[in-house]
Amino acid sequence: MDSFATSILSQPYILRSILAIILIAINASVTGSFTIFRNVSFLVAGASHAALAGAALAIVLGMYGIINLNPIVGGAIFAVFTALAAGYAAKDEGINTAIAISFAMSMSLAILFISMIREYAARVWGLLMGDLFLLTDYDLVLMTISTLFVIIVAIIFYREFLFVSFDMEGALAYGINATFVNYLLLTIIAISVVVMLKGVGAILVFAMFVAPAAAANEVARKISDVFILAFIIAALSGFFGIFVSFYAEISPGAIAALLASLIYFLSVAFKKFQKFQKIG
Amino acid sequence: MKPIVVKDVEFSYNGERILENVSFSVDEGEFVAIMGPNGSGKTTLLKLILGLLKPKRGKIEVLNLNPWESREKIQNYIGFMPQKEHISSKFPILVKDVVLLGKAARKKFSKLTKDDEEKAKEALRAVGLEDYWLKRFNELSGGQQQRVLLARALAVEPKILLLDEPFNGVDIPSQDKIVELMDELARKGVTIMMVVHNINPLLHHIHKIVLLNKRLIAFGSPFEVLTAEKMVETYGSSIPIIVCEEGYAHPLFGDTHG
Numbered sequence: 001m002d003s004f005a006t007s008i009l010s011q012p013y014i015l016r017s018i019l020a021i022i023l024i025a026i027n028a029s030v031t032g033s034f035t036i037f038r039n040v041s042f043l044v045a046g047a048s049h050a051a052l053a054g055a056a057l058a059i060v061l062g063m064y065g066i067i068n069l070n071p072i073v074g075g076a077i078f079a080v081f082t083a084l085a086a087g088y089a090a091k092d093e094g095i096n097t098a099i100a101i102s103f104a105m106s107m108s109l110a111i112l113f114i115s116m117i118r119e120y121a122a123r124v125w126g127l128l129m130g131d132l133f134l135l136t137d138y139d140l141v142l143m144t145i146s147t148l149f150v151i152i153v154a155i156i157f158y159r160e161f162l163f164v165s166f167d168m169e170g171a172l173a174y175g176i177n178a179t180f181v182n183y184l185l186l187t188i189i190a191i192s193v194v195v196m197l198k199g200v201g202a203i204l205v206f207a208m209f210v211a212p213a214a215a216a217n218e219v220a221r222k223i224s225d226v227f228i229l230a231f232i233i234a235a236l237s238g239f240f241g242i243f244v245s246f247y248a249e250i251s252p253g254a255i256a257a258l259l260a261s262l263i264y265f266l267s268v269a270f271k272k273f274q275k276f277q278k279i280g
Numbered sequence: 281m282k283p284i285v286v287k288d289v290e291f292s293y294n295g296e297r298i299l300e301n302v303s304f305s306v307d308e309g310e311f312v313a314i315m316g317p318n319g320s321g322k323t324t325l326l327k328l329i330l331g332l333l334k335p336k337r338g339k340i341e342v343l344n345l346n347p348w349e350s351r352e353k354i355q356n357y358i359g360f361m362p363q364k365e366h367i368s369s370k371f372p373i374l375v376k377d378v379v380l381l382g383k384a385a386r387k388k389f390s391k392l393t394k395d396d397e398e399k400a401k402e403a404l405r406a407v408g409l410e411d412y413w414l415k416r417f418n419e420l421s422g423g424q425q426q427r428v429l430l431a432r433a434l435a436v437e438p439k440i441l442l443l444d445e446p447f448n449g450v451d452i453p454s455q456d457k458i459v460e461l462m463d464e465l466a467r468k469g470v471t472i473m474m475v476v477h478n479i480n481p482l483l484h485h486i487h488k489i490v491l492l493n494k495r496l497i498a499f500g501s502p503f504e505v506l507t508a509e510k511m512v513e514t515y516g517s518s519i520p521i522i523v524c525e526e527g528y529a530h531p532l533f534g535d536t537h538g
Contacts (some may be wrong), residue, residue, distance in 0.1 A: 072354035173360035
């Protein structure tokens with residue numbers, strides 16, 4: 001325990017991973033909860049894989065000297081575009097169908113672009129797996145800025161997001177520009193997903209982003225509890241991941257995602273048990 | 281001034297004609313039911329009145345204004361209750377938050393006052409759920425949830441109330457409570473339009489019926505509208521009708537054996 005505590009201060013990569021977990025937990029709480037409320041969990045998978053395509057495209061463009069774009073920024077642009085396209089297509093079809101199609105399209109593009117940049121492909125695959133211990137100061141600055149943006153938007157539009165998540169038709173009828181609010185909500189969810197990508201990767205982001213809020217939603221008595229509990233679950237899972245991986249040299253993201261998913265299943269079981277007791 | 285005037289309205293979506301040639305007008309304090317089979321354009325008609333859709337042809341006036349052009353203005357006077365199927369009750373939103381959502385949206389989400397909260401509580405009292413203020417919406421029965429949504433519509437103190445199938449999945453006590461309340465509101469001058477599948481629970485309380493199947497089949501008092509011929513024209517098959525002691529013709533839909 002002592003060596004871990006000492007390392008926090010002496011090893012910058014541990015300190016960075018702890019800061020990243022706090023930022024990830026904030027995103028899992030704020031936008032993760034709205035993802036559950038709006039019932040668009042699948043968007044997280046869609047946006048994260050779209051980000052891979054965006055990152056790969058940014059590298060392709062850089063390689064040919066067309067434009068020098070940070071792969072994460074390229075990823076964010078693609079993720080937001082996917083979210084907006086899914087929101088638009090969902091007017092006629094269910095949103096999950098639209099997301100599934102965008103998901104498939106993004107992965108095709110990602111593989112296509114990666115095949116064009118074989119020598120840099122590892123940078124993109126890095127986003128697929130993610131690594132909390134490989135984050136740079138620059139990554140943390142980007143994560144902090146986008147997290148602040150997401151928090152500010154969520155605070156300003158809190159009630160609108162809630163209304164649209166609860167009842168889209170009612171929101172329109174009571175004078176809310178529900179189409180804009182819906183797109184804005186999908187946009188900040190996509191941005192949040194990209195924030196987490198370098199830390200936990202496109203595969204595990206789903207667990208770290210959706211599971212804490214979903215678990216909190218099962219047991220919370222009111223909306224504010226969902227936000228608080230989702231933050232606690234995401235942060236605890238993340239810290240536990242870092243702690244275990246410090247000793248066992250295994251992926252901290254995987255441990256964190258595993259724990260967050262387990263907590264979700266436990267909370268579902270707890271809720272069922274509570275219901276059963278009530279009926280009994 | 282008639283609060284709702286619909287004249288020669290036509291509406292199409294994706295090339296399919298949803299409504300054509302619909303004309304009627306509603307007086308202040310009238311309680312009107314909209315009836316018709318699935319896909320007959322009932323909800324579309326409510327959305328046109330709300331200004332959420334633009335008619336392809338014809339004219340709609342709500343409180344003397346064109347709802348499509350003056351949506352924001354007319355929405356200030358309308359309380360709307362959507363179909364419960366469109367509501368997501370998967371998260372722990374409290375009853376008080378649901379009732380206050382409409383009010384908050386009307387105020388462009390500026391700070392709610394004590395008075396707003398009082399109005400919301402009063403609306404909840406009107407639907408008989410005053411003790412449910414701090415309960416979770418998703419823990420209520422279907423009927424109670426409908427009543428909370430009705431309270432949300434009432435909390436904005438509407439001049440016009442538009443209700444889309446408020447009886448879906450609703451227990452008899454909730455149904456009676458809603459009808460009783462509509463009666464009282466209509467007497468106070470609130471104009472009410474309600475989409476219903478089964479007219480029977482409110483037949484003795486409504487003033488007029490809009491019978492719809494993509495076009496206006498009939499508009500008038502229940503005595504004028506609920507005839508065997510018009511029901512065949514609307515639903516495509518004959519629907520048994522029983523006349524009660526008060527002289528009202530009760531159509532017996534599918535599940536009822538006379």
